[in-house]
Amino acid sequence: MNSPIPLPWQRTARGANLLAPDGALGVTIFEEMTTLALQTGAINLGQGFPDEDGPVEIKAAAQAAIAAGANQYAPGKGILELREAISLHQERFYGLEPDPHTEIIVTTGATEAIAASLLALVGPGDEVLTFEPFYDSYGAIIGLSGARHVTAPLLAPDFMPDLAALEAAFSSRTKVVLVNNPHNPTGAVFPREVLERVVELAIRHDAVIITDEVYEHLTFGARHIPVAALPGAAERTLTISSAGKTFSFTGWKIGWLSGPEHLVAAARTVKQFLSYSSGTPFQSAIAAGLGLPDEFYVGIADTLQLKRDILSEGLRAAGLDVFTPQGTYFVNVDTAPLGITDAVDLARRLPALVGVAAIPVPVFCHPEGAERTRSLLRFAFCKRIDVLQEAAERLATLRDVL
Known part of the structure; x- marks a missing residue:
């Protein structure tokens, strides 16, 4: 029509x-x-x-889960084995300790985690701030929410933000700051000083920070710093990642979200009416993958x-x-x-x-x-x-x- x-x-x-x-x-x-x-x-x-x-051992784990009968709905927030593995992963790499029972949910890829978070937290009259260029689904989801999409530019050649322009992009209506780091499409990895400025401005404007960190392990000489690990950030940050990019199983669509219980609960309320749950045998396979050695x-x-x-x-x-x-x-x-x-x-x-x-x-x-x-x-x-x-x-x- x-x-x-x-x-x-x-x-x-x-x-x-x-x-x-x-x-x-x-x-x-x-x-x-x-x-x-x-x-x-x-x-x-x-x-x-x-x-x-990706790794053959992860594929074998999925095949074993299918053979063992893990083929029905998983719990809405994901199987406990994977939520525990996500918590251990966050502690192992970043010193974060989200509670697998109340502060983590498993999603149908990172895209659903982003959608559930935004639809839970913003609506008409609110503003969502992202860097620009931005991953294409951000604009669509913000549009579906009815919120206004505001951007701060990333400029070549290093695609770092102008911090004055970033500050100017905030307003009294800024409800969410959505940070993609490492950044698609530019390939930038934001240093600590940029992320700290995002946190400072979010605190000043009482905004929630949503971080899309799906490329967290795909960096070249630059250290990935999760926003939730910075001072003052944890209580207002939802951290999102997924298995697709790290393990090269993009078709499995296994993502996750972690953060303060009240923010996770808000996202879970929306998520249950999007997919409810998905990928049951893949969830246990990714739990095994998250435990692979540093090598x-x-x-x-x-x-x-x-x-x-x-x-x-x-x-x-x-x-x-x-x-x-x-x-x-x-x-x-x-x-x-x-x-x-x-x-x-x-x-x-x-x-x-x-x-x-x-x-x-x-x-x-x-x-x-x-x-x-x-x-x-x-x-x-x-x-x-x-x-x-x-x-x-x-x-x-x-x-x-x-």
Whole structure:
């Protein structure tokens, strides 16, 4: 049904819901790039998911759970085994000790945790502050809540915020500050002083902090600092993460949320009417995964750093300015050195030009931010090394075919 009245998510989720050339409602740039990659045989470095599975012991644990009959609804807040494993993980890496009975819930991926938290905490008249560019689902969920989406810019080349601009973005209506760290799509890892400033401003404005930390173990020489570990933050912070990025099982959709009991309870109240529960056999498998030794966590970051460097070499050979990420599995480039200032147009031509698909950064922004990032492209390097080597070779020919 075509409607002249914008739907709630359309009013604020203007970036990633960029329409395809035919104007089809709901066709995102991600779907469009995937379609173009399939049509042209291009290597798809647009959507951020691995092309190989994670640890065999985690897969074996899931298979064992299925065989043992763990195939019905899990408790709404997740199986206790996984909630206990999440608590131990937070203590092991960050010194945090959330109560697995009252301060942790398991969600259908981090996206549901974000949705449940925002829908529980904000509504019309409230403001939610994020950095910009922002992960595309943020705008859609904020739009569904009826709240206003306010942003503070992250500027190339290091994609750090201007702290004065960050302070100016707060207001008396700021109800939630949503911090994605390590940051998608820029690959930035925020240092302690930036995070401490977020906490100070949240306290001043009595705002809740929601942190999306799904790339917490995917950093390169930069230390991930959870906001909840900073002075004054724990009592107002909901921490969100997931298994998909750390263990390369994005299709299992196992995420979690932890924080003060009253905030977790509010999110759980909404979550029960979203999915109630999901992935019962996968939950126990991820519990086993969270107990893997330190060597595993070091190894996945080291491997990703190698992949980052392989792809970056091809991007530099193409004549692009490469902004080396400190985390996640995305690298951003500026197309301006090639005389190209419209990254959306180039993204649509790139699969046919060199056989590689990417995502334009403007789709992660509101209009003003889109103008500021209009020449930037994002590439995912969470693929096999041989695939990235082939993509690097293809990209190196870009300046010759423009």
